[in-house]
Amino acid sequence: MSGDGAAPLDRADIRVRDDAGLVGALRGFADRVRSGDLGSLPVVVGLAIIWTVFQVLNPVFLSSNNLVNLLFDSSTTGVIALGVVCILMVGEIDLSVGSVSGFASALVGTLWVNQGWPVGFAILAALAAGGVIGAVYAALFNRLGMPSFVSTLAGLLAVLGLQLFILGNTGSINLPYGSWLVDVGQLLTVPHVLSYLLVAAAGLALFASGWRTRMRRLRAGLTPPSVAGIAVRAVVFTAVLEAVAAYLNAARGVPWMFCIFVALVVGMDYALRRTRWGRAMTAIGGNREAARRAGINVGGIYTSAFVLCAALAALGGVLSAARLASASQQAGTGDVNLNAIAAAVIGGTSLFGGRGSAYSALLGIIVIQSISSGLTLLDLSSSLRYMITGGVLAIAVIVDSLARRSRLSHGRG
Template sequence: MKRGTGTVLLGLVIVWVFFQSLNQNFLSARNLSNLLLQIAVLGTLAVGMVMVLILGEIDLSVGAIAGVSAALLALLITEHGWPAWSAVAIALLAGAAIGVVHGSIITAAGIPSFIITLAGLLVWQGVQLWLVGDGGQIPIRDEAIRSIASSYLVPAFGWVLAVLVVAAFAGVRVVRRRRRTRHGLDVPTTTAEAVAVGVVAVVVLAITWVLNSYFGIPWVFVLLLALVAVCGLLLTGTPFGRHVYAIGGNREAARRAGIPVQRTVIVVFALISAIAALAGIIEASRQFSASNALGGGTLQLNAIAAAVIGGTSLFGGRGRVYQAVLGALVVGSVQNGLDLLGEPAAVKNIATGVILVVAVVLDAVGRRRRLAAGSLD
């Protein structure tokens, strides 16, 4: 019962068909555009969560880091008159610095990341409240920041992006096939590869056509895809990425192999915190303000759920960055569909929790079977 990308995609199709049968507006151009906007923050946080889960750790503070980074951004722009992109850079650096602090404490004191980031959640929520102040929110009137989550690609650029996505998917399949062939591993048939690329092409081009019939592809979703591409390349195409997988698979073996475990852990926590800061900036752009509620609620728990539902293992050493987007689409689609049906927040939380349990059970069963077969690949 090995859970793969195909299973997640099948689940996503089932979710879409189910909600479309109950509400004909679910797959409309307007609602699909709204769905992509809604998952931008969740997907961004889930990208960072995939990285930390592969490492075999967890971060419960990402929502609070998003909130405090957004508050810092708003203060610099609104009260101190900083240029927008200078304020963005400082917010991202502040997020990375928080991650360095978390990672350093975890590695120096040998304390589980669960405890340190739980404490970080409380600390940074307090800092967020202090920065925002008694007013409860800081309005952002800078047009450059507000446009991050409210701009769309013109249709021509949307088609170019769609072709690039399909080409990138095909290129990755070709490179992976050659690599497996070079190492004497089994590879899918040429027909199977062609079918996979064809299915992706049809889906991507169809969604692009639907979105272009509305306002176009949201620019913030392009930003999410760019983040996925950069982080995916970092994890699969660099020595650092191989170190992350090795540590998540077996930390002691990685240490004995000479991998700099402590440094790698610190860098990963710096990266996830910087990504959380980016998510906070995106959410502030959507709200046109930084509030004391930004990043709160179940956001960070949904980010963990999205990563795991997408296929990343809670046990470390397994996962791919693109699975963050798949998981975010599943979680976002369920919540969006329930919103269209007028269901309360309680039902959305229950549905997300049930899907998460199913994903974790599949992961645990698959892991036991791999252990019984003598492999954790």
């Protein structure tokens, strides 16, 4: 017996628990599905169906060149959707993300082209302006109790007015071709060798994360994941991404802009799952009063969610301006708002708060952009894109509602 009264783990114990980890992996997954914790399963299945249908209808859909363009186009709205994930996690909404993105693109164009600011300072000013807008929403919510639906709807109109005001009579500003910002938005891709190295690094990071989890569970006397399971997961993950990178490298390669988006997703995923701030976000979204009684600074967490959402919307606007090489009155309008919010929900973030993932933005925007790209290749009306996207969104909300009901029933049982 050890000094603290707990029996030490011997090799037989670990071996038995490793076997349990291997054998129980699928069983655990099945249990989670039965309890309503579907994770990303519905959106992955839906994406596979969408890709299969469009590939059958037009073999160009899954070509390397088309997928590279799809990744370029997904990055701008995807960054905005990542901010929407943050605000949905606490059970609130921001209806002005499209207007904030358009305002940020206009501000960059005005400061950089018209006022002669260095492009880096212009981008920082746009991000700061987005953060200030989010702070205003947070103050209205925390101090005056104004519902986020109302405050952000008012902000949608007010920020759109600011965008039109700073653009003036010209209505649009062309960004300089040949600048690094426009090159990132339209041309630059990761060198082939570097893309393979980055994928290998991601695989090693996944294995290291699994190994740390195993060590923590062993120290706590809990059933650890098996070494074989951790290794297989990392190897499969690396092999799949290496194949994807090789396929994209057959064309132009992996866009740097998409890498920026993925880096933000990975960072946000770590923050939401592994930090006290992320756990507080989940707790507040699940039960605000319980979180307050547990000592969580509810007002501060709400402020961080609003500010982060608006700042990421501003960054999405900057990337959109880079993609189009212009800032105009149409930036941030149209279906930008719809697509950003829909991407977060379709990807698996709950409208009821307390459940979601940064990867929801990644999966959701790829679904939406796949629909748009596929219909464009088929030369079909944009009206179909709206109807199909609306249908997919409705299905996602229905699945979320049913899963929530299943979790509640499972919890009562």
